[in-house]
Amino acid sequence: MTLFDSIDDDDFDGEFGQDDDEMPMIKTMFKVVEAVVATPKAHKEPPKMNNSMASPRGLKKTVTMANKASPRATGVAAANKRNTMAVNTAAKPNLTTDQIMSPSKGGRRKTIVLDNGQKKIVREEEEIEQPGESARYKTRQNIKKNKVSDVFGDFFGFGSNPAGCMAKGAAPVNFKQEKDKFLNLLKE
Amino acid sequence: MSKKTQKPLKLSITVGDIQFDPNDSQTQMHRPRNCVYYIYLNDALIKKSEKGGSLVPFDLVLDSVRLTNSANNLLRFVVKDHSMPAGNDWEEVGCVSVPFDYFKNLPAAQHG
Numbered sequence: 001m002t003l004f005d006s007i008d009d010d011d012f013d014g015e016f017g018q019d020d021d022e023m024p025m026i027k028t029m030f031k032v033v034e035a036v037v038a039t040p041k042a043h044k045e046p047p048k049m050n051n052s053m054a055s056p057r058g059l060k061k062t063v064t065m066a067n068k069a070s071p072r073a074t075g076v077a078a079a080n081k082r083n084t085m086a087v088n089t090a091a092k093p094n095l096t097t098d099q100i101m102s103p104s105k106g107g108r109r110k111t112i113v114l115d116n117g118q119k120k121i122v123r124e125e126e127e128i129e130q131p132g133e134s135a136r137y138k139t140r141q142n143i144k145k146n147k148v149s150d151v152f153g154d155f156f157g158f159g160s161n162p163a164g165c166m167a168k169g170a171a172p173v174n175f176k177q178e179k180d181k182f183l184n185l186l187k188e
Numbered sequence: 189m190s191k192k193t194q195k196p197l198k199l200s201i202t203v204g205d206i207q208f209d210p211n212d213s214q215t216q217m218h219r220p221r222n223c224v225y226y227i228y229l230n231d232a233l234i235k236k237s238e239k240g241g242s243l244v245p246f247d248l249v250l251d252s253v254r255l256t257n258s259a260n261n262l263l264r265f266v267v268k269d270h271s272m273p274a275g276n277d278w279e280e281v282g283c284v285s286v287p288f289d290y291f292k293n294l295p296a297a298q299h300g
Binding site for chain 2: 002004005010016023026029
C-alpha cells in the first residue's frame with residue numbers, strides 16, 4: 001500500500017492482492033480468521049389476510065386457481081385447496097357463487113335509472129317495473145315529439161307539424177298543395 | 189426465517205518492511221530500520237511496532253457494532269522515522285487508511 005503525505009487524504013483505493021505503483025509503500029497482509037456474513041434481512045411473511053382484509057380481487061383469483069387445480073392433485077394439494085376455499089368462504093360469507101361468476105354467464109344485464117336518479121344494474125329478466133313508469137315514459141316521449149315538430153314546423157311559421165309526418169312510411173307531402181296554402185296565407 | 193447473529197470479524201494483520209523510491213529526494217533520508225509503525229483504529233492507537241523492524245502479526249477483533257457503522261470506520265497505518273526529531277515534519281514518513289468496507293464480506297483467507 002502506498003503511503004500518503006497527509007492524514008486528510010490517505011484513503012486506500014487499490015485492491016487487495018495487488019501492489020500499488022507508487023512508493024513509499026508498506027507491505028501488509030490481512031488474514032481474515034472469521035468471515036463476516038452479511039446479515040440477511042429478516043424475511044417478512046406476507047400479512048395474513050383476515051376477513052376484513054380479503055379483497056374481492058384476491059378472492060376471485062384464488063377461486064379461479066382452485067378451479068383449475070389438476071384432478072390428479074395429491075392429497076395435500078387437495079387439502080390445501082379445501083383450506084383455501086374455506087378461507088375464502090370465511091372471508092366473504094355473504095358472497096354466493098352467482099355473485100362472483102362472470103356477468104356474461106349470468107345473462108344480460110341492463111342499467112336502469114330509478115326515480116331518485118340512482119342507477120342500478122339488473123338482469124334483463126329482473127328489470128324492475130316501477131309504478132306509473134309507462135305513463136311517465138309516454139309523457140316524455142310526447143314532449144320529445146312536440147319538440148321535434150316545433151323545430152321543423154316553425155321554420156315556415158305554420159305551427160308544429162302533425163305528429164307522425166316525419167316518420168317513415170308516412171304519406172308523401174303534396175308540395176303543390178302546400179305551396180298554394182302558403183301563397184293564400186301571404187295574400188291574406 | 190430467524191435473523192442470523194452477525195459474527196465478529198477476527199483480522200490478523202501483518203505489516204512488512206517499508207520500501208522507498210531511491211529516486212525520490214523527499215524520502216531518501218529515511219531508512220527502513222528507523223521506521224516505526226503505528227496502527228490506529230479510527231483515532232485510537234491499537235498497535236505500535238518496535239523501532240527498526242516489521243510489525244509482528246497481531247489479531248484485531250472487529251465487533252459487529254463497528255462493522256455495522258463501517259462507512260466511517262477505518263484502519264490507519266502511520267509510519268514515522270524515529271531518527272528524526274519528534275514533532276518535526278521529517279518525522280512523518282507517510283500514512284494510509286483502509287476503510288472497513290474492504291473487510292466486509294471477505295472470505296476467510298489471506299489478503300494483502
